[in-house]
Amino acid sequence: MSWRNRTVRASAIAGLAFVLPAFILFIIFRFVPFIGGFTLAFAERTLGGEFTWVGMDNFERLAADPLFWHSLRVTIAYTLIVVPLTLALATGLALLVRRRFAGVDFFRAAFFMPVITSLVLAGIIFVWIFNAGGPVPRLMEALGLGGQSWITDRLLALPAIALVAAWSAFGYYMLVILARLNEIPREIEEAALVDRANAWARFRYITLPELRQVLFFLSVLSMVGSFQVFDAVYVMTQGGPVNATYTLGFMLYDQAFRFFDFGYASAVAVALFVLVFAITLIQRFLMGREDKA
Numbered sequence: 005m006s007w008r009n010r011t012v013r014a015s016a017i018a019g020l021a022f023v024l025p026a027f028i029l030f031i032i033f034r035f036v037p038f039i040g041g042f043t044l045a046f047a048e049r050t051l052g053g054e055f056t057w058v059g060m061d062n063f064e065r066l067a068a069d070p071l072f073w074h075s076l077r078v079t080i081a082y083t084l085i086v087v088p089l090t091l092a093l094a095t096g097l098a099l100l101v102r103r104r105f106a107g108v109d110f111f112r113a114a115f116f117m118p119v120i121t122s123l124v125l126a127g128i129i130f131v132w133i134f135n136a137g138g139p140v141p142r143l144m145e146a147l148g149l150g151g152q153s154w155i156t157d158r159l160l161a162l163p164a165i166a167l168v169a170a171w172s173a174f175g176y177y178m179l180v181i182l183a184r185l186n187e188i189p190r191e192i193e194e195a196a197l198v199d200r201a202n203a204w205a206r207f208r209y210i211t212l213p214e215l216r217q218v219l220f221f222l223s224v225l226s227m228v229g230s231f232q233v234f235d236a237v238y239v240m241t242q243g244g245p246v247n248a249t250y251t252l253g254f255m256l257y258d259q260a261f262r263f264f265d266f267g268y269a270s271a272v273a274v275a276l277f278v279l280v281f282a283i284t285l286i287q288r289f290l291m292g293r294e295d296k297a
Contacts, residue, residue: 041270041273041274042270042274044266044267044270045062045063045267045270045271045273045274046058046059046060046062046267047267048062048265048266048267049266049267050264051264058267062267062268062270062271063271063274063275065268065271066268066271066272066275071247071250071255072252072255072272072275074247074250075247075250075251075252075254075255076252076279078162078247078248078249078250078251079230079231079233079251079252079253081162082162082165082166082230082233082249082251083227083230083231085162085163085166086166086169086170086226086230086233087223087226087227087230089166089167089170090169090170090173090174090177090226091177091219091222091223091226093170093174093178094174094175094177094178094180094181094222095178095181095215095219097115097174097178098178098179098181098182098185099185099207099211101115101178101182102182102185102186112179112182115174115175115178116175116176116178116179117175118171118172118173118174118175119172119173119175119176121172123168123169123172123235123236123239124235124239126168126171126172126236127168127235127236127239127240128239130164130167130168130240131155131239131240134153134154134155134160134164134240135153135154135155135156136151136152136153136156138153140154141153141154155240155241155245156244156245157245158245158246158248159248161240161241161244161245161248161249162248162249164240165233165236165237165240165241165249168236168240169229169230169233169236173226173229177222177225177226180218180221180222181215181218181219181222184214184215184218185211185214185215187214188210188211188214192210193206193210196209196210216291220287220291223287224284224287227280227283227284227287228280228284231252231253231276231279231280231283232253232276232280233251233253234251234253234254234256234257237249237250237251237253237254238254238257243258252272252275252276253276255272256269256272256273256276257269259272
């Protein structure tokens with residue numbers, strides 16, 4: 005074996021040695037629980053450790069459970085609020101802080117601050133903000149829109165949680181979009197200015213097409229997070245009022261740690277995984293068709 009081949013092999017072994025600890029942790033804490041949860045969906049397990057194979061019974065029960073379909077509708081409604089709101093807010097602020105002006109670095113840091121704030125802590129604070137007597141109901145009362153609590157209102161509780169989720173995530177998305185905006189050649193925008201294109205035309209025909217790929221990536225990321233929402237629901241509403249915020253993630257928790265029905269909870273988790281995976285594939289397919297067109 006030549007000296008060059010030995011060097012290449014030694015570098016490869018060293019690289020694998022560095023990767024191996026992370027790979028082992030992934031197998032132990034990600035892959036093994038995934039396989040275990042998938043297997044448990046076809047079984048029943050008690051707190052005493054008794055394991056009984058039941059086949060498709062949990063999924064048949066899931067298909068006939070009105071609560072599952074209700075939680076699915078709630079989750080979809082929540083996702084349809086959060087994803088567009090987060091992306092619109094992130095895109096608008098990215099366009100704003102892209103410009104150089106006095107204090108722009110402060111605003112970038114301030115907009116990113118919610119990302120590093122605990123969502124549990126934020127949820128507790130926003131419960132006060134949206135509850136009766138809080139700033140939002142008082143503002144609505146001053147505008148003649150009623151001063152009811154958002155947290156205890158069936159129609160407003162889900163939008164309240166969605167607003168908190170969008171607030172906590174837009175800063176990260178803003179930075180990703182800002183990085184892509186900075187890669188757009190200035191010459192293109194300068195040519196559009198020479199042609200007297202207004203701001204909306206420049207955004208529609210130059211900026212937005214350049215952002216398509218990154219917006220697709222962020223929409224998938226936001227959609228996956230929205231389908232898995234749990235912490236904000238747990239802190240702010242506990243699935244109420246009258247199951248108005250009873251999402252799939254909260255149903256999974258409820259079945260596992262309130263009713264200790266681990267097999268059924270695992271079936272909910274598998275159904276959630278399949279739904280997210282299928283929607284992601286559909287998004288990728290539609291994006292691919294647009295690219296070919």
